[in-house]
Amino acid sequence: MSSGFTIRAALPADVPVLRQLIDASVRRLQSQDYTPQQIESALRTVFGVDSQLIGDGTYLLVETVPPGSDGEQQPVIVACGGWSKRKTLYGGDCWHDRQDDLLDPAGDAAKIRAFFIHPDWACQGIGTLLLDACEAAARASGFTRFEMGATLTGVKLFQQRGYIALEWLEVPLEGDITLPVVHMVKETRG
Secondary structure (H helix, E strand, O other): OHHHEEEEEOOHHHHHHHHHHHHHHHHHHOOOOOOHHHHHHHHHHOOOOOHHHHHHOOEEEEEEOOOOOOOOOOOEEEEEEEEEOEOOOOOOOOOOOOOOOEOOOOOOOEEEEEEEEOHHHOOOOHHHHHHHHHHHHHHHOOOOEEEEEEEOOOHHHHHHOOOEEEEEEEEEOOOOOEEEEEEEEEEOOO
16 A cells, blocks of 8 residues: 555454544544534544444554654554445444344445544545455455445535545434434446
């Protein structure tokens, strides 16, 4: 892969680093689109690691060796995101409204899920690299359509990559707090 970034499948051992990455991403990158109350509640309920994606082998990580590092330094995880062959549209392990039934690639859309970029690595094309890898893997499994519940922060990237907004959703969090997301879809040719 170009630019010194590599993509690999997430492993259970990566979960502690992923939790830190997700927390940093949400707090810094989504602060212009969501209130502090929405962010805190979403981090407790809907945002987080999805171990089902890891178990399915469909949660991907982007790694790089930071510039100026000697050859001995280990790569660092700078982003995560995945695709799913299951019905759940969004939400990590803590999300209460999971639907883990398998999808049929002949008629269902693969779910693009759980994209988080570390804020120190934002705006470097990493989201596009990750999205391309997820779509390619889903296509290799027979899917020709993709859908997602995009955060307001991610909508612009996904629109640039051919996704169309279908509807505005209000994801119920805690109490009367909701999180606006956009249900988006993309069709490809088989």
